[in-house]
Amino acid sequence: MIEISGISKRFGEVVALKDVSFKVDKGQIIGFLGANGAGKTTTMDILCGCIGADSGHVKICDFDITENPIEAKARIGYLPDEPPIHGEMTVREFVTYVAKLRKVPVGQVPQRVDETLEKLSLTHMQSRLVANLSKGYRQRVGLAQALVHNPPILILDEPTEGLDPNQIIQIRELILSLKGDHTILFSSHILSEVQSLCDRLIIINDGEIVEQGTYEEIVKKFQGERSYELVVRQGASALCDKLQGIEGLTHVAVDPQNQSRISFHASGRDDVVDDVAAAVLEGKFGLLEISQKSASLEDVFHQLTRH
Numbered sequence: 001m002i003e004i005s006g007i008s009k010r011f012g013e014v015v016a017l018k019d020v021s022f023k024v025d026k027g028q029i030i031g032f033l034g035a036n037g038a039g040k041t042t043t044m045d046i047l048c049g050c051i052g053a054d055s056g057h058v059k060i061c062d063f064d065i066t067e068n069p070i071e072a073k074a075r076i077g078y079l080p081d082e083p084p085i086h087g088e089m090t091v092r093e094f095v096t097y098v099a100k101l102r103k104v105p106v107g108q109v110p111q112r113v114d115e116t117l118e119k120l121s122l123t124h125m126q127s128r129l130v131a132n133l134s135k136g137y138r139q140r141v142g143l144a145q146a147l148v149h150n151p152p153i154l155i156l157d158e159p160t161e162g163l164d165p166n167q168i169i170q171i172r173e174l175i176l177s178l179k180g181d182h183t184i185l186f187s188s189h190i191l192s193e194v195q196s197l198c199d200r201l202i203i204i205n206d207g208e209i210v211e212q213g214t215y216e217e218i219v220k221k222f223q224g225e226r227s228y229e230l231v232v233r234q235g236a237s238a239l240c241d242k243l244q245g246i247e248g249l250t251h252v253a254v255d256p257q258n259q260s261r262i263s264f265h266a267s268g269r270d271d272v273v274d275d276v277a278a279a280v281l282e283g284k285f286g287l288l289e290i291s292q293k294s295a296s297l298e299d300v301f302h303q304l305t306r307h
């Protein structure tokens with residue numbers, strides 16, 4: 001549905017994107033993750049044909065965005081970070097206006113507008129001036145203008161940014177309800193949001209794609225070196241010295257906050273933890289707990305974007 005290959009973009013001295021490539025398959029929700037200034041908005045603007053790339057290609061449903069812009073753009077609904085809404089119109093007037101701009105056949109406009117307002121729970125607000133709406137409802141109107149021509153692809157730039165917790169939940173539920181009928185690429189820096197909504201994640205840092213895959217694939221990749229915690233009844237520092245000698249263990253240390261807790265990393269062979277357990281039993285340190293800590297998306301994001 002979406003294919004980006006080798007996209008680069010500079011703004012004067014600033015290199016915003018470097019050789020960005022990715023694909024999005026039909027019906028998926030893709031989370032586009034990156035810190036402030038990573039290049040998310042620039043990528044989305046290029047995808048939607050709002051700005052041109054310096055090099056590379058974008059294909060939307062097999063239409064090249066520069067060679068066939070009308071065909072490609074007709075298949076996209078875009079909610080930019082600042083929704084292009086007209087405050088002096090009522091909700092209905094504005095959505096009708098966008099439907100006409102988006103070339104919905106004239107006879108079908110009222111019905112399409114009704115359906116879109118209904119889908120976004122805006123029907124009861126249709127006579128209100130857009131300027132008088134709360135931020136959450138304005139965001140719904142932004143989504144309505146992206147959806148009214150029923151595009152197969154939705155590009156949403158930080159759709160929950162600036163909303164209160166209830167509004168965030170409502171917008172997330174809305175996005176989930178659109179899945180299946182639409183392929184959705186949305187950007188965010190709220191990791192839990194991306195984790196709960198998305199089929200796949202694409203992580204961008206400093207204008208480069210640094211990771212992509214399912215949440216499980218990405219987190220697993222970063223667990224090459226497993227990290228563990230061990231709690232004993234007594235003698236943690238003596239045990240710590242003993243563990244330093246076991247091959248394959250690194251970062252062995254007593255937790256300064258809890259003198260009975262030891263943390264360590266293990267790499268290589270799977271059974272290295274058996275040696276740890278044997279050392280604890282042999283020295284009668286009193287094993288209370290041993291557990292593997294799983295990497296979270298936060299850990300992965302931090303590792304990929306920390307500089």
Ligand SMILES: Nc1ncnc2c1ncn2[C@@H]1O[C@H](COP(=O)(O)OP(=O)(O)OP(=O)(O)O)[C@@H](O)[C@H]1O
Nearest residue numbers: 011014015016034035036037038039040041042043
């Ligand atoms: N029109 C522009 N002129 C100059 N620099 C720009 C322009 N647009 C973007 N940039 C720069 O390009 C880089 C990428 O910006 P972009 O807005 O794509 O990041 P982003 O990931 O969307 O960030 P945020 O999460 O803060 O919105 C940044 O360094 C930004 O300052």
